Amino acid sequence: MKLVVYPAVEAARLEKIAAVAEGMTVVNARDEAEAVAAMPDAEAVFGKLTPGMLAVARQLRWVQAATASLEHYMFPELVQHPCVLTNMRGLFSDVIADQVMGYILCFARNLHRYIRQQLEARWEPVGGEAGRVSFAAGPGTVSAIDRAHMHLADTTLGIVGLGHIGSEIARRAAAFSMRVLAVDPVREEAPPEVAHLWKPEQLPELLRQSDFVAIAAPHTPQTVKMFRRPQFRQMKRGAYLINVGRGAIVDLTDLLAALDAGELAGAALDVFEVEPLPADHPLWKQPNVILTPHVAGYSPRIAERHLAVLLDNIRRFQRGEPLRNVVNKALWF
Numbered sequence: 001m002k003l004v005v006y007p008a009v010e011a012a013r014l015e016k017i018a019a020v021a022e023g024m025t026v027v028n029a030r031d032e033a034e035a036v037a038a039m040p041d042a043e044a045v046f047g048k049l050t051p052g053m054l055a056v057a058r059q060l061r062w063v064q065a066a067t068a069s070l071e072h073y074m075f076p077e078l079v080q081h082p083c084v085l086t087n088m089r090g091l092f093s094d095v096i097a098d099q100v101m102g103y104i105l106c107f108a109r110n111l112h113r114y115i116r117q118q119l120e121a122r123w124e125p126v127g128g129e130a131g132r133v134s135f136a137a138g139p140g141t142v143s144a145i146d147r148a149h150m151h152l153a154d155t156t157l158g159i160v161g162l163g164h165i166g167s168e169i170a171r172r173a174a175a176f177s178m179r180v181l182a183v184d185p186v187r188e189e190a191p192p193e194v195a196h197l198w199k200p201e202q203l204p205e206l207l208r209q210s211d212f213v214a215i216a217a218p219h220t221p222q223t224v225k226m227f228r229r230p231q232f233r234q235m236k237r238g239a240y241l242i243n244v245g246r247g248a249i250v251d252l253t254d255l256l257a258a259l260d261a262g263e264l265a266g267a268a269l270d271v272f273e274v275e276p277l278p279a280d281h282p283l284w285k286q287p288n289v290i291l292t293p294h295v296a297g298y299s300p301r302i303a304e305r306h307l308a309v310l311l312d313n314i315r316r317f318q319r320g321e322p323l324r325n326v327v328n329k330a331l332w333f
């Protein structure tokens with residue numbers, strides 16, 4: 001059997017691959033020409049399979065993508081080919097879920113606003129000092145400051161995409177006693193943390209009920225521009241949008257218009273239609289927006305997990321066992 005690795009990996013990782021792929025010929029292709037030359041009798045590929053490589057493949061049975069997202073990977077011939085495609089989903093789930101909860105806590109406790117005030121050495125509770133109410137005012141009295149800070153146990157989180165990442169977000173939200181709703185195109189059974197799991201057709205109902213909406217869906221032909229002005233208008237007027245899925249899902253022009261119109265309380269974005277986000281983009285100056293530069297999946301644990309999935313799948317392939325993270329190529333996930 002032959003495994004083609006393209007682009008080439010560093011010597012340390014190649015050594016680990018070769019040790020597991022005992023009995024297989026491993027070609028660490030330095031360029032596409034070398035990868036194409038090795039493809040006619042290759043049965044497996046790790047990395048980037050190009051149309052040119054696939055065109056000359058005669059024995060290809062398995063392709064391991066080096067990424068979790070596949071919007072830049074898929075092409076028609078690959079979708080139609082009988083080879084099995086696997087990806088790296090599941091590596092980032094806990095890390096990205098942690099980031100989502102960070103956004104939620106920032107918005108609930110106004111930390112994003114207090115950090116800006118700290119830079120100005122400004123002592124000013126959100127809601128205003130004049131909004132304070134003495135406890136002596138009687139039971140049930142709520143000050144303006146109280147109203148400006150959310151009580152998470154009273155809120156609802158809507159999750160768009162209940163895969164590995166969405167499920168981890170749900171587990172964390174449940175730990176904060178939040179009510180959790182979700183929509184997903186393929187999942188049938190809701191985990192214990194999710195009060196209601198619906199199909200995407202019921203997205204308007206999720207938006208209507210949610211105080212926070214977290215997008216954890218992949219980029220597919222069905223999710224491009226999934227969130228535009230009509231969806232923002234379906235959300236609660238005081239709700240927050242969070243996108244850790246893919247930038248193509250949210251139309252930023254429509255999002256900015258919804259924020260300017262006060263239709264949303266705020267947004268947190270880690271992914272964007274165009275990356276890097278242009279320095280002159282109006283979102284940078286929005287006081288109720290948190291922007292992070294596509295870093296939600298970063299962690300010192302990712303590299304070891306990435307290698308572990310690859311090595312495990314090489315072993316499984318050699319033994320004829322089911323592979324991890326098999327992709328439905330027609331759906332891109």
